[in-house]
Amino acid sequence: MSLPAKPEVPPPHAAMPTPAVARRWYTRWLLRGLAALSLLMGVAGVFIPGLPTTVFILIAGWAAMRSSPRMHAWLWNHRLFGPMLQNWHAGGCVSRRAKRSAAAMMGVCAVVLWFTPTPMWLRIMASGCMAAVLLWLWLRPEPA
Incomplete structure (x- = not known):
């Protein structure tokens, strides 16, 4: 005889910051x-x-x-x-799942961009922007 499974308790939500409504x-x-x-x-x-x-x-x-x-x-x-x-x-944290998803989507976009007839300067500029965003994103802390 096995014990019934414990219902999973969701983690408590972080305290919501007090809104500072514009005047x-x-x-x-x-x-x-x-x-x-x-x-x-x-x-x-x-x-x-x-x-x-x-x-x-x-x-x-x-x-x-x-x-x-x-x-x-x-x-x-x-x-x-x-x-x-x-x-x-909670400190500018971004989940690893969001980081991976962003990296995958930017990778797909970069590949599509490089295989379409677009000006070279546009390919380089867009790829550079995506690389900069990915670098910034992966340097963000992850939630505990």
Whole structure:
């Protein structure tokens, strides 16, 4: 006779930072628009190779924290987007999975770029930018 499996307890969420909402109404609306646009771009980045997801979610979290506490709380507690924001808040951490995914997608984009008829300067510039971003990304700490 075996014992029933223990239900897995999710780890406690990091303490959500207190939103610092902008004072002027037009600033709040501009930031809210930026948050919504960044969130849409981040979601699109899940499906479109070469379009970053994490960066857009971080921008969305930053803009939401300054414009809409409700949107920020939703992002912070979201099962997909929340860990990105929480890791970044905990010291600029990026998960190894996100690093590997970004490296793979940038690699695919670089290969496609080098095998399409594009100007050489564009290939070199785009590859250099991707290499710089990857270097920066892999130098970021990983969550504990």
